[in-house]
Amino acid sequence: MTRAFDQLWAGTFRHAAKHSPFYREQFRGLKRVPPLTSLRTVDKRVLSERNLDFLCVPRAKVVEIVTTSGTTGQPLLWRLTEADVQRLAANEKISFSCAGLTAHDTVLVAVAMDRCFMAGLAYWLGLRELGCAVVRTGASSPMLVLEMIERLQPTAIVAVPSFLRVIAEKAREQKSNLKKCSVQKTVCIGEPIRDPAFQLNASGRAIAAAWGAQVYATYGVTELANSLCECDAGVGGHLHDKQLHLEILDDDDQPVADGEVGEIVATTFGVEAMPLIRYRTGDCAALFHAACPCGRKTPRLGPILGRKNQKLKFKGTSVFPSTLAAVLEQTDGVESFVIVARQENELSDSIEVLVHGAASVPTLREALQAQARIAPKIRLVSPAKIESLQLPPNARKRRTFVDLR
Numbered sequence: 001m002t003r004a005f006d007q008l009w010a011g012t013f014r015h016a017a018k019h020s021p022f023y024r025e026q027f028r029g030l031k032r033v034p035p036l037t038s039l040r041t042v043d044k045r046v047l048s049e050r051n052l053d054f055l056c057v058p059r060a061k062v063v064e065i066v067t068t069s070g071t072t073g074q075p076l077l078w079r080l081t082e083a084d085v086q087r088l089a090a091n092e093k094i095s096f097s098c099a100g101l102t103a104h105d106t107v108l109v110a111v112a113m114d115r116c117f118m119a120g121l122a123y124w125l126g127l128r129e130l131g132c133a134v135v136r137t138g139a140s141s142p143m144l145v146l147e148m149i150e151r152l153q154p155t156a157i158v159a160v161p162s163f164l165r166v167i168a169e170k171a172r173e174q175k176s177n178l179k180k181c182s183v184q185k186t187v188c189i190g191e192p193i194r195d196p197a198f199q200l201n202a203s204g205r206a207i208a209a210a211w212g213a214q215v216y217a218t219y220g221v222t223e224l225a226n227s228l229c230e231c232d233a234g235v236g237g238h239l240h241d242k243q244l245h246l247e248i249l250d251d252d253d254q255p256v257a258d259g260e261v262g263e264i265v266a267t268t269f270g271v272e273a274m275p276l277i278r279y280r281t282g283d284c285a286a287l288f289h290a291a292c293p294c295g296r297k298t299p300r301l302g303p304i305l306g307r308k309n310q311k312l313k314f315k316g317t318s319v320f321p322s323t324l325a326a327v328l329e330q331t332d333g334v335e336s337f338v339i340v341a342r343q344e345n346e347l348s349d350s351i352e353v354l355v356h357g358a359a360s361v362p363t364l365r366e367a368l369q370a371q372a373r374i375a376p377k378i379r380l381v382s383p384a385k386i387e388s389l390q391l392p393p394n395a396r397k398r399r400t401f402v403d404l405r
């Protein structure tokens with residue numbers, strides 16, 4: 001580890017050990033700054049159970065309270081001081097400069113600015129910091145986005161991939177050609193747009209084609225008040241190592257090799273209200289340390305393959321539903337599909353892939369074996385069967401993975 005890292009880590013450790021009731025208890029008896037990797041990890045459950053024990057400042061210093069998606073029940077409350085809000089702005093400024101945005105850009109922020117989310121606030125702050133002209137259309141009206149594109153000629157848009165596809169659909173209905181519009185960059189949050197080899201997945205390709213724009217992925221975690229955004233090279237989101245340290249750990253809490261997939265475990269630097277040390281995000285991805293073609297030397301985080309608890313054990317290997325989904329999306333003759341997992345025994349899950357379309361079972365088996373290296377059960381079914389599994393009664397979101405374990 002470098003000297004810069006040692007200093008930043010010591011700063012986080014001393015601040016947390018002194019001011020947070022949770023960390024004070026954890027670090028009791030430690031006289032010196034210990035090696036980061038010698039400390040226990042914390043997960044969302046601890047954050048939820050002992051929420052206010054992570055707070056390092058008096059309530060009067062808190063200026064912003066947001067919620068994070070909860071693991072169970074209520075969303076978690078997360079607090080920021082004025083300095084934390086500025087750190088957030090600085091982080092997003094670096095992130096958006098990775099995507100090449102400058103003060104000359106007019107940017108539509110088509111994500112929710114309210115409902116206690118941090119993302120919309122963070123993007124607004126970061127873009128303002130860069131000097132961009134920000135247009136907060138929000139994520140509820142595709143028509144408003146299209147109107148603003150027409151009237152303002154924006155150069156970029158920040159949105160969730162599924163909303164970008166909804167806008168494209170609306171544009172088609174209106175017979176307007178989005179491909180010829182002024183937007184040259186789409187910054188995509190919340191859903192993957194690339195496969196592990198950094199190729200655009202079906203969603204990424206659909207957006208690039210419909211918008212005629214370059215697609216950038218950005219990944220953020222509310223509790224870390226941080227995001228990592230791709231540059232033009234599109235080979236992972238750049239880490240801002242003065243604000244955040246990432247480890248990728250395997251199931252036994254051991255570090256994986258460079259480029260190997262594991263759980264993202266993060267330590268924040270420079271956070272005043274709620275610093276985190278070795279926080280298990282629950283998200284799985286790979287980290288790459290080789291210098292990027294863009295010249296930046298900071299580590300790059302690959303596409304998020306899924307939540308750790310979605311990982312499937314199958315005959316001695318492990319696979320993420322997203323990997324199977326990516327193969328199915330790219331196989332000719334697949335109209336729609338659902339992946340169903342059940343627990344077979346302690347060591348292995350049973351996986352069944354239900355497909356509607358013209359593709360044959362042998363073709364599907366070959367594609368999955370070649371690209372995902374597993375041979376699950378495959379069944380061709382009616383579109384109605386797929387629909388009932390993808391969108392059961394009371395479901396809020398369409399799903400292609402059904403976990404019955």
Ligand SMILES: [Zn+2]
Nearest residue numbers: 231233292294
């Ligand atoms: Zn780069």
